Amino acid sequence: MQIHTDFRELCRSHGLAMTHQRQVIYDMLVVMPGHPSPEEVFDRVRKKLPSISLATVYKTIHTFIESGILREVSPHHGSLRVDDNIRPHHHLVCTTCKSITDVDDSVFEPLRFKHRLPQGFKFERFAVDILGLCPQCAAKADKRHKAQ
Amino acid sequence: MQIHTDFRELCRSHGLAMTHQRQVIYDMLVVMPGHPSPEEVFDRVRKKLPSISLATVYKTIHTFIESGILREVSPHHGSLRVDDNIRPHHHLVCTTCKSITDVDDSVFEPLRFKHRLPQGFKFERFAVDILGLCPQCAAKADKRHKAQ
DNA sequence: CTAGATGCAAACAGTTTGCGTCACT
DNA sequence: AGTGACGCAAACTGTTTGCATCTAG
Numbered sequence: 001m002q003i004h005t006d007f008r009e010l011c012r013s014h015g016l017a018m019t020h021q022r023q024v025i026y027d028m029l030v031v032m033p034g035h036p037s038p039e040e041v042f043d044r045v046r047k048k049l050p051s052i053s054l055a056t057v058y059k060t061i062h063t064f065i066e067s068g069i070l071r072e073v074s075p076h077h078g079s080l081r082v083d084d085n086i087r088p089h090h091h092l093v094c095t096t097c098k099s100i101t102d103v104d105d106s107v108f109e110p111l112r113f114k115h116r117l118p119q120g121f122k123f124e125r126f127a128v129d130i131l132g133l134c135p136q137c138a139a140k141a142d143k144r145h146k147a148q
Numbered sequence: 149m150q151i152h153t154d155f156r157e158l159c160r161s162h163g164l165a166m167t168h169q170r171q172v173i174y175d176m177l178v179v180m181p182g183h184p185s186p187e188e189v190f191d192r193v194r195k196k197l198p199s200i201s202l203a204t205v206y207k208t209i210h211t212f213i214e215s216g217i218l219r220e221v222s223p224h225h226g227s228l229r230v231d232d233n234i235r236p237h238h239h240l241v242c243t244t245c246k247s248i249t250d251v252d253d254s255v256f257e258p259l260r261f262k263h264r265l266p267q268g269f270k271f272e273r274f275a276v277d278i279l280g281l282c283p284q285c286a287a288k289a290d291k292r293h294k295a296q
Numbered sequence: 297c298t299a300g301a302t303g304c305a306a307a308c309a310g311t312t313t314g315c316g317t318c319a320c321t
Numbered sequence: 322a323g324t325g326a327c328g329c330a331a332a333c334t335g336t337t338t339g340c341a342t343c344t345a346g
Contacts, residue, residue: 017345019301035229035248039335053303058336060301061230073229073239073248074275076222078336079310081183082209083219091183091221092269100183100221101266109260111276117255120283121240127222128259129275135268165320167326187310201328206311208326226311227335 014067024048025060026069035073075131076100090127094134096141103130162215172197173208174217183221223279238275242282244289251278 007026011018028045029036036044042057064070075093081100088105111126133141155174159166176192177184184192190205212218223241229248236253259274281289 017300019345021302029230030232035231037227037229037335039227041230051303054335055304055337056302061228063301065230069232071231073231074222074224074277076224077226077228079185079187080209080225081185081221082177082189082213083183083221084178084217086219092266093275095272103266107261107263107265109257109262111259112257113255114257115255117278118240118249118251118283120286121278122281122286122289123278124243124280127241127277127279129222129277130265130269130271131275132272133270135266138268138270165325167320169327185310199328202310203312203329204327211326 010069014069016063016067016069021045021049021052021056022060022063024052025057026064029070075129091129092134093129093131094137095131096133096137099134101134158217162217164211164215164217169193169197169200169204170208170211172200173205174212177218223277239277240282241277241279242285243279244281244285247282249282 007023008018010026011022016022025041025045028041028048032041032044038054038057038061041061042052042054045052045057061070065072075095075098078098085102089102090105090107092101092103093099105128107130111128117123132138155171156166158174159170164170173189173193176189176196180189180192186202186205186209189209190200190202193200193205209218213220223243223246226246233250237250238253238255240249240251241247255278259276265271280286
C-alpha cells in the first residue's frame, strides 16, 4: 500500500533519523485499521517495546505528520466548535491557524455518488472542508518565502 | 439569519425549558463569527452574566446540539487520529460511534467549483466526510425503532 | 562527537461529573 | 410542587513540556 517498503529509506527521503521506536510505531500504524488514536497506537506498540513512553508516541506521530509521512484525519480535533448556521454550507479551514469560515454549499456542483456506499451504511449528509491557507496566513507565508 | 426570532418559541418547539442563561448563550452564539469554542463563548457570556459557570456553558451547548438547535462543526474533535493512507480518499464517519472508514475518492464525481473561493484563500485540498450510521449502529437503531 | 531522540514525571488544556441549591413550568 | 437547570469544585482525559540520559549519523 505504501510506496516505500523500506522504512530506513522512507526516513532518509524525509530527512528523519531512523530509530527502532519510529520503525515499530510506523509498522503498527500502517497495520492498524480505522485510524487509531495515539493512545491506541501506544497500547499496541507497548507490547513489542515495553519501555516506550506515551510522550514518544505523541512526538513521533507529530514528527511523521510534519514531515508528510502521515496526515491527521481532521484539522478539527482539539476543541468543540459550535455551528449555528442551519443552511447547507461548507467550511473553509486554514491549515495553519485552524480558523473556520463558512461558505455556501453553492461554491461547487452538488456531490453526486458514482458508486454505492459500502453495504449497510446509512447516509445522512456530507461535511466538506476546503483546506488551505486563509488570506492572513497566505500573506505571511508569502512574505517569508520572499525573505529567503 | 435564523428562522426563529423568538428564543422562547425556539425552546418550546424543541422541548426545552427557557432560562435566562440559555437565552444569553444563544444570543452570543449567533452573533459570534468563526465558530467559537465553549471557552470563547464563556468569556463573552460572562460579561453579561458574571455569575455563570463554564460547566453551564458546556451543558447548554450540548443541550442545544442534542435538540438540534446547533451542530458541532466536526465530528472529529476529541482526539488526534492518524491517517497513513496517501491515496486520495474520503471518510465514512459514524455519527453515533464516531468510527472512521476510508472510501476511495471515486465514490463520487470529482468536486468542481462553481464559484470562486473568497479572495485571498489559497486552496490546498478537500476533506470530505460522509456522515451517517455505520452498519453496526444502523442495525441497533433499527432494532430500537421496531421495539417501540 | 554532537544534535537530536527517548523516557519519565509533572504540568496543562479541555471537558465532565456529583451534589446542593435554585428556578421554570 | 416537582423536575430539571445552575454553580461550584473536584475529577478526568488527552496532550505537552522540561530535563537528564542515550543513540544515530
